[in-house]
C-alpha cells in the first residue's frame with residue numbers, strides 16, 4: 001500500500017520535498033499539501049501531483065488520507081504542528097530546527113516519550129550526505145586515530161530569512177552543531193562565540209565548541225558571503241585529516257585558471273542528502289526504526305545553538321547543560 005504523505009509549507013524546502021516524494025519515493029505519494037499562500041501550495045501541487053490542497057495546516061495532520069507529515073513551514077510554527085502529529089499518532093519529519101525554543105523542543109521530547117514510540121525525525125539531512133557519511137566511516141575505521149578538531153565553514157549568498165546573528169546561529173550553524181556532534185559522537189560542554197566588533201548585522205560569526213571527548217569544533221557562519229553557497233569541513237585526527245570535496249561538480253581549467261562552481265543555495269549541494277533522507281524516513285515508518293536525527297537530537301541542537309547565542313551576547317564562554325533525557 002502506498003504511504004500518503006502530507007506536506008505543510010510549500011516554500012523552498014516544502015516544494016523541494018514535494019518533488020522528491022513525486023520522483024524518488026516509489027512506495028509513497030503526495031496526499032496533501034498546505035501553505036498559507038494558496039498560490040504557492042497550488043503550484044507545488046501541480047508540479048508534484050498532490051491529491052489535495054488544504055488551507056489549514058492542521059487539516060493536513062487530521063486528514064485520513066495522510067499517513068505521515070513533513071513540516072516545512074517557518075521555524076516558529078514547528079512545535080505546534082509536530083505536537084499535533086504526535087497527538088494524531090502520525091510520523092513526522094520536521095525540518096530543522098525541531099523548534100525555535102528549548103522549551104518547545106523539550107515539550108516535543110516529553111510528548112513522544114509519553115507515547116512510548118518514535119514518531120519524530122528532524123531534517124538534519126547532512127547525516128545522509130555521502131561526503132559526511134564517508135568522513136564518519138573514515139573516522140570510525142580508526143586508521144587516522146582519534147578526532148581532535150573539526151573545522152566547519154557555512155557560507156550563504158545572502159541571508160535566507162533575516163539579517164541577525166540569532167538566525168545565523170539557530171537556523172544556519174545549527175546544521176554544523178548537529179553534524180559535528182554526530183560525527184564525533186560526543187556532546188558539547190562549552191561554547192565560545194565571537195564576531196568582529198565592527199560587524200555589520202550579517203558579518204561572519206565564529207563559534208568554538210568543546211566536546212566532552214576533548215575535541216574542538218570551529219564553525220564560521222557567514223550568511224552574507226555573496227559569491228555562492230559554500231560548505232566546507234576538515235576533520236583533523238591524531239594521524240591524518242579528512243576534507244570534504246569542495247564546490248559542486250567538475251573542475252574546469254581554462255585561460256590559465258582552475259575553477260569549480262558554487263550554487264546559489266543549498267539545494268544542489270545537498271540534493272542527494274535530501275533524497276536519501278526521505279527514502280530512509282519512509283523505510284523507517286515501515287519498520288519503526290529511524291536512521292535520522294531524533295527529537296532528542298533536535299532538542300540538543302537547539303539547546304546548544306541558544307547557548308551559542310548567549311555566548312555571543314555576553315561575550316563570555318557558556319557551559320552547556322543538557323536537560324535530563326526521558327527514559
Ligand SMILES: NC(=O)c1ccc[n+]([C@@H]2O[C@H](COP(=O)([O-])OP(=O)(O)OC[C@H]3O[C@@H](n4cnc5c(N)ncnc54)[C@H](O)[C@@H]3O)[C@@H](O)[C@H]2O)c1
Nearest residue numbers: 009010011012013035036037057072073074075077095096
Ligand atoms: N534542511 C535544510 O537544509 C533546510 C534548508 C532551508 C530551510 N530549512 C528549514 O525549512 C523550513 C522552511 O524553510 P524554507 O526555506 O522553505 O522557507 P520559505 O519561506 O521558502 O517557505 C516557508 C513556507 O511556509 C509557509 N507558511 C508559513 N506559515 C505557515 C503555516 N503556519 N502553515 C503552512 N504554511 C506556512 C509560507 O507561506 C512559505 O511558503 C524552515 O524551518 C527552515 O529552517 C531547512
